[in-house]
Amino acid sequence: MSQSFGAKNLKRVGIVLQRSILVLMLCCFPCWALLLNTESLLLFLQQDPEVSRIAQIYVMILIPSLPATFLFQLQAKYLQSQGIILPQVVTGIAANILNVGVNALLLYALDFGVAGSAWANTTSQFSLSALLFLYVWWKKIHVHTWGGWTRDCLQEWGSFIQLAIPSMFMVCIEWWTFEVGTFLAGLMSVTELGAQAVIYVLASVAYMVPLGLGVAASVRVGSALGAGDAQQARHSCTTALLCAGVCALVTGILLAALKDVVAYAFTSDKDIVSLVSQVMPIFAPFHLFDALAGTSGGVLRGAGKQKMGAFLNAIGYYVFGFPLGASLMFAANHGIIGLWSGLTACVFFQTLFYLVYIWRINWNRAAEQAQVQAGLRGTTEAVPTTTGKFMGPVLQGPDSRFSCPERGA
Template sequence: MDKAGISDAASPLAGTGQVTEATAPSARVFRCGFVRHWVPLAYREELYQVLRLTGPLLITRILNFLQPFVSTIFVGHLGNAELAGYALASATINVTTSATGCGLALTCDTLVSQTFGSKNLKRVGEIMQRSILILLLFCLPCWAVLINSESILLLLQQEAEVARIAQMYVYAFIPAVPAFFLHQLQVAYLQNQGIILPQMYTAAIANVLNVALNYTLIFWMGLGVKGSAAASCISQFSISLLLFGYIRWKKLHVSTWGGWSMASLQEWDSFMKLAIPSTLMLCFEWWIYEIGGFLAGMLGEVDLAAQHVLLELGAITYMFPLGVHAAACVRVGNALGAGDTRQALITSKVVLFVSGVLALLQGIVLGSTKSVLGRIFTSDKAIVEIVSENMTFYVFLQFVDALVCVSSGILLGSGKQKIAAIANLISYYCIGLPLGISLMFAAKLRVLGLTLGLLVCVIIQACFFITVILKLDWKNLTEKAQKRAGKNGKVNCVGQKVPLSVPVLDNMMPEGPDNPEHVPAGGTV
């Protein structure tokens, strides 16, 4: 353990000895003799590590989801026109800025996780510098689109007053775009080193600040929609600055940041080869739901409201597989970067199992409460009935979609996002969307038609992704990961028995004199 508080165990291969039943950290959790007999130690160890990552990641994602959710509640009290304007502004920002920015930042989930796993720590800093420059440059086209939001919305036949309110909100949010992008990179930087808790702390503080700012600016100062946009802007700056301050305070950057380097101006082509498919992978999935809202709006206000309720419920339930997705990406990337092919394969199988179990539990809850879920959002009986009808099939949709989500995390960690991007394009836009539109309008199933179209789509995706993962040349992926990390180390192939160890991810926050909040996990064995 060095003075900066960064663990010496920089990869899944950092152990100093063979893990036994007695010394394994998972032994504290899996004490059942049946489990120990039927589940190999390697899988129990990996399940233990994945669950320890997934918990804080899940809470962090829920906290991040709450910020726009709270803004929706506040703006909703201003009037229908204001709420509609806010909805359009949010959709515009999501489609043109959030989806693309998050997609570009996903590149770090591949590069940082693999490079950190290889112990080439200073290269992690170079990757972050390169990412910062590229995302800050990407602010320019985003601003160009956002500035012209009103004109674009009018071309799409939106109401003039609603488009005007949307533009007002977007104008106030524009300064926050760089802060939003930098925060995505900060999260990727820490997360792929197995450092999770700082993001959770800062997200909690930002949520409290967001509520206070929305109330003060909207009602106390009477700024209306402008106040909500300003609150979102300030909250975005605050969460980015808080996380930056925490990194500096706890010296979490010392082992990976060697200062600004000319190397950050190199290898942009290799970065973009991963960045473009990463962005398309996310955007193809994100945009399909925005399109679904537009299609539901063509059916009338009741169907649009029901679709919105389904989207809100879907966003909440999606947080669980998304937490496993992030854990999968970190674990697979770290293992490949460390040259441990066997560990990457074990991780892939374990995270798919975890996502399936969580989705099954979610399905039981959703299925048993489907008749009352709609009442959380509205008292309109027609909307509640539509939500209940769709929830019967959404239970199966969310189960299969959880497998798709985690599979994409595995592909992202292994640097195969191009496969996921192409699969998303074909399945969503060549199968799911045409089928959904046909069922919505031609078969007159309305919103249920879109749900069924997406269900067929994700079933095909899940089968394809799982088949691809099992058929991948993992040894070749390991060698490529070593090259990306700037190292050509020894590759531990599938079937070769290697000692299991507790990786750096056992430290959700680095341990050391500068970090009293360390979460102990049994140390390195």
């Protein structure tokens, strides 16, 4: 969408949104099938029967909110592609205030327990989607990009899925690794599990800044390439990476300095606090590399290189990082210290591969391809640039990293 918006092909933005709505509504069905069998799956994984039963109750109430969750994410991406961020902040604050109130009512006043919490979260998801929709309609943000439902949204599903699936894996590969890591920590001891939970929360909070920078990089790079402005895309990429590196460096130093006390924000257990303190010096460099990798992933998404991003994530986490971390965790008996050591080695090489790939991108050629994806060109053949020269290949050697081989017109 950001490439189409940058190319001023505004109606195509709405068509992509319509196509996304249809695809995600269809995705609800396999997700519902999985959620309906939550209890059976948890029992299969040897989880506590009572916990599995309660989880099934929670999920059954949450199931109807899945379309609303998907629609909110779509609306958010729709606005982000146009550089509009404030509506998400406003509606997010409003929905969270509502969520707190409904949780307090159902949990404490009416004593609905787990079911009350589930109903509160379901209400929150619907309110998020509805509030953002009403904001867009009220401010008439959709006027120039939404031309009404059209049969065009039923076209080009193949190319859409080819971008969507790698984009999904870019996020899920890392996310699944942390979830499995938490599961493995629970197999060792309660202390290991508690410390892993604390570090996971800290990692999630610390990642919010590079996550935002990754989104900004994706939007800015995509818009610039869609507009055919290769130089602006390159500058946006460089700026995002520099900001991510500086912010992550400051955050890492702060967490390392507070390693002996930061866990007290979550628990008073001395053993957990001590274990978190031992992991923090490892987590600090992990966060630096993870921030750079996350922002680089945003650049690749903006440039339409999701397949490469998914490939690098898969290699980094499942070929190197996670096997190494699991080996250090169990075979070497280092617990979560070993797990985070393996993950740190993983994101170091992942970041290195990302930066080398971005360094070798031919931004002029990437701009041409973006305009093809945005519907402004019907071919990917070489076309003259603003200098009268012809565009070369997408990737090139390091000797001419930010320009393309020029041939006479």
